[in-house]
Amino acid sequence: MVPVSLIQRLERAADLIRQHPLTAVGAVTTGSLAVVLFIWVALDRSKQSHAGDRPSLMDLLEQVESDKNAKSPPSVTSPRAPRSRSWTSPLAKQCTGIDSALRSRLNELKRTSGSWRTTVPIHPTNFGERFSKDSYGAPLDPSPRVVVMHETVYSLTSAINTFQTPHPMDEDQASYHALIGLGGKVVDIVDPLKRAYGAGNSAFLGEWAVTNPRLRGSLNNFALHVSLETPESGANDASTHTGYTSRQYDALAIVLSDWIDRFNLTPAAITTHRHVDLGGERSDPRSFNWASLQYRLSALGDLCDS
Template sequence: MVFNRVTGIWKRLQTHLQHRGAPLILCSGTLVLGMGALAWLSNDQSGALKASSPSLLDLLDEVGSEAKRERKKSEQTRQPQPPRAISWSSPLAKQCSGFDSKVTNRLQAQQRTLKQRRVSVATDPTNFGERFRVNPWGVALNPDPRVVVLHETVYSLQSAVNTFMTPHPRDADQVSYHTVIGLDGKIVDLVDPLKRAYGAGYSAFLGEWAVTNAKIRGSVNNFALHLSLETPQDGRNSRSSHSGYSSAQYDSLAIVLKDWIDRFGFTPAAITTHRHVDLGGERGDPRSFDWQELQTRLAALKALCP
């Protein structure tokens, strides 16, 4: 009978300690009761009971360890705070006049054949995904494309395309851009702009990022459009600069950007670089980019006059 009473006390004690959020420090009366029960049981003749009953200290240690594991798990899955905002002063200025008529005529002619000029390539599904509307903690996300990140391929356009067509099961290997522009002005679309391309890792723009996986740091991918320029031959290395991009590339770049601006409604000031959004300080692309070349073309397309 006494054995049954003590067993009942132990069960209630275990339930109390294991209950989520229950305090680890017991009131003194319960502690004395438990220790007294253990002392009595230590003199009991039942060898089976001695062999199977844990000590109070063992139980307290077990519950304490469980609480530590819960706290650690909670800390690991806690929503991270967004990074400190880094200002971005766009090199693109407002321009409503002073257009070069030759540039305007050339670009307008290219605009009329844009659909025919664009080539679509099927990127492997492991290298892109859906834009998230809710983060892992249930907080709403705005997935609308509203920033353009400019990149360069470093190697050839075909090398980049081959990489995106290759399956990459590991998160760390997955990569893609929405569009790549070749040295000859060729426009290759790789990921639908409504989908999420994996163009930037640990990144933010004006202090904004989106965490879409609790195990991975935030990035701009959920609300960014990624566009890459094919690197010239003399830039296929790790040096800080190269000979620059071709006139044909800047033409195609301006036309694609104008198309996205009209479609998604963001301002030219939201066109930035991988170097700027990268929070790890490891990216420097697009190297040798000439903002004046882009300025001239976007102005000719009347994209820089509100």
């Protein structure tokens, strides 16, 4: 049985529709839309357990607004190396005036290198692979093209012990490709095809490689490092010491000559830690005699094409 009050309300509504037909149509349309939306929301809520991955109407509206305001992420580029520092090599071209006796002596040393040259393994945290891309995805040329000369400051044994000690933190890692003792003994530490950690914040002719985004760039990725054992007089922070021995210069010339030939380097690519260091803290190799190296490399024929 239909209540009387409901019948009376329906009769009034019918009278209003007859008197205002256009208004009634608009109201019915609006009301229908509201009913449809109400039913859609009700159904959506009732079926959440069966359509958990279906977005709600509010989710869709928020997504549209988010897409409108979204911005492309800023592009990240590799940090640029500092302004290039010019390098004029002290090694001059020399095709004449060669000391034949010195040439014979150095060639004999090369022939008997097994008696004064050895390889010592170090801990793998102190060397690594050369990178073909930097930390930002930019391509790198990992081929060796600069030689950096250093000194140990303390003994050869002390340097080797340091390199054989694990250093899990990048900031503490250190190594050279080769060490040269006061008596002319050469200790090969890192394969030249691998990356030795001879220089920290460094660059050569305006080039470095950033291989750790937490640290500034260095030239280790394309450098070869050789270090001379420091004489006892250099175990301090003085700017000079008594210098290196004749046997050290002999061995150094042979090591460098091998790298020049193997990697097609020019003598102008041989530089010092002092020159490539960007922190202004390195001065090695102190008391280095470039004339002694010139004398030997010319005897080996490595300065005629420079």
